[in-house]
Structure formats: structure tokens, C-alpha cells
Amino acid sequence: MERNAIAIVGASETTELGKVPTMSQVQLHADAALNAIEDAGLKLSDIDGVATGGHNAVEIAHYLGIVPNWLDGTSVGGCSFMLLVRHACAAIDGGLCNTVLITHGESGRSGLGRHGSSIFPSLFQQQFERPYGVTRPPTMFTIPVLRYMKDYGLSEETLAMVSVVQREWAGKNPKASFKDPITVDEVLNSKMICYPFRLLMCCLVTDGGGALILTKADLARDLRQKPVYIRGTGESAETPMISQMADFTSSAAFRVSGKNAFESAGISHSDVDHLMIYDAFAHLPIYGLEDLGFVGRGEAGPFIAEGCTRPGAKLPLNTNGGGLSYMHSGMYGMYALQEGVRQMRGTAPAQVNGAEISVVHGVGGMFSASGTIVMTNVA
Amino acid sequence: MANGERELPRPTPETQHFWDGTRKGELRFQCCEDCKNTYFPPRHFCPSCGSKNVNVVKASGKATLHSYIISHLPAPGFQTPYAIAIAKLEEGPTMMCNILGCEQTPEALIIDMPLSVTFERINDEITLPQFKPMGTN
Numbered sequence: 087m088e089r090n091a092i093a094i095v096g097a098s099e100t101t102e103l104g105k106v107p108t109m110s111q112v113q114l115h116a117d118a119a120l121n122a123i124e125d126a127g128l129k130l131s132d133i134d135g136v137a138t139g140g141h142n143a144v145e146i147a148h149y150l151g152i153v154p155n156w157l158d159g160t161s162v163g164g165c166s167f168m169l170l171v172r173h174a175c176a177a178i179d180g181g182l183c184n185t186v187l188i189t190h191g192e193s194g195r196s197g198l199g200r201h202g203s204s205i206f207p208s209l210f211q212q213q214f215e216r217p218y219g220v221t222r223p224p225t226m227f228t229i230p231v232l233r234y235m236k237d238y239g240l241s242e243e244t245l246a247m248v249s250v251v252q253r254e255w256a257g258k259n260p261k262a263s264f265k266d267p268i269t270v271d272e273v274l275n276s277k278m279i280c281y282p283f284r285l286l287m288c289c290l291v292t293d294g295g296g297a298l299i300l301t302k303a304d305l306a307r308d309l310r311q312k313p314v315y316i317r318g319t320g321e322s323a324e325t326p327m328i329s330q331m332a333d334f335t336s337s338a339a340f341r342v343s344g345k346n347a348f349e350s351a352g353i354s355h356s357d358v359d360h361l362m363i364y365d366a367f368a369h370l371p372i373y374g375l376e377d378l379g380f381v382g383r384g385e386a387g388p389f390i391a392e393g394c395t396r397p398g399a400k401l402p403l404n405t406n407g408g409g410l411s412y413m414h415s416g417m418y419g420m421y422a423l424q425e426g427v428r429q430m431r432g433t434a435p436a437q438v439n440g441a442e443i444s445v446v447h448g449v450g451g452m453f454s455a456s457g458t459i460v461m462t463n464v465a
Numbered sequence: 466m467a468n469g470e471r472e473l474p475r476p477t478p479e480t481q482h483f484w485d486g487t488r489k490g491e492l493r494f495q496c497c498e499d500c501k502n503t504y505f506p507p508r509h510f511c512p513s514c515g516s517k518n519v520n521v522v523k524a525s526g527k528a529t530l531h532s533y534i535i536s537h538l539p540a541p542g543f544q545t546p547y548a549i550a551i552a553k554l555e556e557g558p559t560m561m562c563n564i565l566g567c568e569q570t571p572e573a574l575i576i577d578m579p580l581s582v583t584f585e586r587i588n589d590e591i592t593l594p595q596f597k598p599m600g601t602n
């Protein structure tokens with residue numbers, strides 16, 4: 087597909103984020119969708135493609151009163167929205183539809199109108215993992231880290247610095263759930279969740295949603311917002327079981343998704359002005375920086391701890407405060423994409439001046455799947 | 466704190482031989498005759514080359530502690546804190562397990578320490594493969 091052929095022309099989060107006891111999950115989808123349509127200056131009747139993850143796409147289309155020409159319900163966890171952006175680009179480019187609405191809504195905290203898991207159950211996980219006491223994500227996602235720490239000498243203090251630096255970004259974002267600065271000692275003395283992970287190394291649990299609208303770039307120029315072009319994309323998957331990850335220090339899904347995104351965009355790492363790496367837990371940015379190739383193996387912890395990703399540094403990372411401090415309803419990928427769009431529009435609370443290329447990288451499940459989007463504001 | 470029953474495996478046609486094995490005190494992998502890959506979890510073909518020419522083989526049960534966490538979150542059938550670990554078998558595959566006969570502390574659970582398989586009988590149908598520090602009972 088040609089670079090920059092498709093653009094994001096509408097983008098919004100839900101009217102409220104955090105604790106939203108007045109909306110069930112489907113209404114969070116719809117609230118974000120209507121906000122994004124308004125943002126784009128479009129009408130509901132302009133939408134002819136509907137996509138969502140973690141919720142029945144038919145229910146979203148019906149709730150919004152849309153009988154679509156194209157539908158996608160790819161649901162592989164929090165990066166589903168990166169995959170849906172990629173699939174939407176292909177669908178629009180291939181003439182299957184003209185204008186796609188991608189929605190996310192999740193009553194992660196209040197649990198209103200939420201039915202079951204957002205990821206399909208795995209046959210093998212039921213037999214070979216669940217009997218050993220894995221329950222919620224902190225009991226699975228964290229398992230590879232002691233292997234990484236031994237192989238590369240990553241200390242608990244350096245791991246804690248990921249949370250400290252992201253809180254610096256959150257301090258610049260009025261909508262962040264947590265804004266007060268924290269120290270390494272505070273992170274390490276916060277409640278033990280799953281050794282070596284303390285509470286402040288784990289993401290928030292909130293209510294919220296977000297939506298994106300994509301259409302052909304030549305139509306985008308006549309719309310209300312500055313177009314944000316999709317320059318390159320990637321996706322991949324490795325395993326539904328954390329115990330079967332081939333290398334506990336590196337994600338195969340990250341490597342494949344990232345490589346495809348960079349190659350299709352025709353960019354190198356030095357071209358990247360702004361980076362989002364889905365941070366459900368503090369080790370995710372470390373794995374992401376290495377698997378995307380920004381630094382060598384074992385170098386990402388010190389890279390973050392030395393301040394290379396903090397406000398004002400050369401590689402601004404997770405500028406909204408991330409899942410650790412900003413917002414995490416369960417499937418955080420949509421919020422990472424929203425921050426990428428804000429940075430490319432020049433409207434982010436912690437705006438990176440002059441940023442022209444943003445890379446937004448997501449994880450789904452427990453290193454199960456991955457999606458990567460390269461955005462730009464330069465056609 | 467224990468609360469409720471732990472979730473038990475529900476064997477399927479592809480995995481029945483594995484669960485028959487654990488009931489008899491055997492850890493069973495599969496080995497591909499064509500590419501010599503030893504693999505887990507079970508299936509009717511080799512995930513490395515696609516060959517259906519595969520045999521069930523008895524594993525040595527010798528492993529090392531590849532990684533783990535110590536969970537402080539409540540889980541049905543478990544007393545917190547408890548370790549959820551990954552055993553790396555000498556034949557190559559990795560498996561999730563608990564570490565039995567051992568303090569559930571970072572001081573006692575040393576990455577790369579040698580482990581051996583042990584079998585935890587749950588009921589007449591299900592016996593779980595588990596691991597313990599090598600040389601302990």
C-alpha cells in the first residue's frame with residue numbers, strides 16, 4: 087500500500103475518563119464515537135465501516151444505527167486497535183469501504199455492561215497454565231522479567247525508574263489519573279503485587295474509551311482537522327501462553343510487528359520524533375525499546391534510567407503518562423493511538439515541538455500479539 | 466488465603482496421553498521423527514515442520530528454574546504468597562508450574578537452580594506435573 091494514502095481525520099476519547107459510573111461499556115464506545123465524528127466534522131451517516139476489539143462489533147454498529155459495508159472485530163487484547171487501524175487502511179485502500187470508525191470502550195473499573203474476557207479463552211492456557219494459579223494480568227505478564235533481570239543485570243531500581251520517568255510526563259497532563267512525582271524508593275516500597283512487581287510498576291484500572299475515524303488522504307484535506315497520515319504499519323502474534331514465549335527477554339511479536347512498520351514506513355530510528363510503547367507494566371517499555379531496535383539488547387533499562395526518554399530528552403516516550411499513570415481501562419492501545427494523533431496535530435498537553443513522525447507500538451494479551459503504527463503530519 | 470477450588474485441566478483428545486502419563490508418574494512430550502524436535506504442549510503434528518510422524522516420549526524430568534513471580538494476589542485454591550514458575554526441561558520445552566517443597570521467597574528461589582519433576586495428585590482423573598528443587602523430597 088502507498089505510504090500516507092489513508093489518514094486519521096477524527097479522534098477523541100470519552101467525555102470522561104477514570105471512574106464513569108454513568109455509562110455502560112457500549113455507551114463508552116458510543117460516547118467516544120460521537121465525539122470523534124464531531125471532531126472530524128462528519129455525520130454518523132458518513133461512516134460505512136465499523137471496527138472494534140474487546141466487544142461485539144455488531145453491537146457497536148447496531149447501537150450507533152449503522153449498517154456497515156465493512157466490519158472488523160479483531161480482538162487480540164490491548165493492541166487490537168493498532169491491528170484495526172492497519173486492517174482499516176487495507177480495507178479503504180482496497181475499496182471495501184470509504185470511512186471507518188474504530189471504537190474502544192471499557193468499563194474496566196466499574197464493570198458496567200461488561201461480559202467476560204476481551205480475549206478469547208485459549209485451549210492450552212486452560213490446561214497448562216490456569217491450574218498453577220494464574221489469574222489476572224499481573225500474575226502472567228510479569229513472569230519473564232526475572233529471567234531478563236538475570237541475563238542483562240537489570241536491577242529493581244532501574245525497573246522502578248520506568249514508573250518514575252512516566253510520572254514526570256503524567257505531571258504535564260491535566261487528564262492523567264496520577265500526576266504527583268514519585269521516587270524509586272516510593273515505587274519499591276509500594277505494595278507487593280507479584281514479586282518483583284510492586285503496585286506502582288503496574289497499570290491503573292479505569293473506565294473510558296476512545297475512537298478514531300479514517301478515510302482516504304485526498305478526502306481528508308477538505309475536513310475539519312489537520313490530517314494524520316498512516317505512513318506504515320505492522321502486526322504479529324506469538325503465543326496465547328506466557329510460558330511458551332520462545333525467548334523470555336524478547337517478544338517475537340514485537341520484533342515482527344515493529345520491523346514491518348518501520349520498513350513499510352521507510353523510516354529509520356533517528357527519524358522518530360515521538361514514541362508510544364504500551365506500558366501495562368514497567369518492563370514493557372524496556373522490551374519495546376529493544377525489540378523495536380531503538381537500543382541494543384539489555385540497554386533499555388539504563389537508557390530510560392539515564393533520562394533519555396524523559397521530558398526534554400531526545401526520545402520522548404509515553405508522553406501522556408502511559409498506562410502506568412494516565413489511564414488504563416484494560417485495552418490501553420486506543421489511548422496510545424490518541425496520544426500519537428494529538429502529538430501529530432500539535433495539540434498534546436506535553437507537546438513535542440516540531441514532531442513529524444510518531445511510532446505507536448502496542449501489545450495484546452501477555453506478549454501474545456502486537457501492532458505498530460507509524461503516523462506523520464507530513465503528506 | 467485459600468478460597469474455593471483451583472481450576473483443573475480439562476483434557477482434550479490431543480492432550481489425553483499427557484494427562485494419562487502424569488497419572489502414572491510420567492512426564493510425556495512428543496518428538497518429531499522427521500526433524501527431531503521435542504515439543505510441548507501436545508498436538509497431533511510437529512509445530513516445527515508440520516509432520517504427523519510424531520511419537521510420545523518420556524521426559525527425564527530434569528529442569529532448571531527459568532523464571533518466576535511470587536504472587537500476593539488471591540487465587541482460588543492457593544495460599545498467598547505463592548510462586549508461579551517456569552521450568553525449562555533439559556529436552557528443550559518450558560512449562561508453567563509451582564515449586565513444591567521450597568520456601569516461596571526470592572532467597573530460596575534462585576534463577577537457574579536445578580529442578581526435578583514431581584507429581585501432585587488432585588483426584589482420580591487429574592495429576593498435575595510440578596517441580597521441586599533437585600535432590601529434595
Ligand SMILES: [Zn+2]
Nearest residue numbers: 497500511514
Ligand atoms: Zn518436525
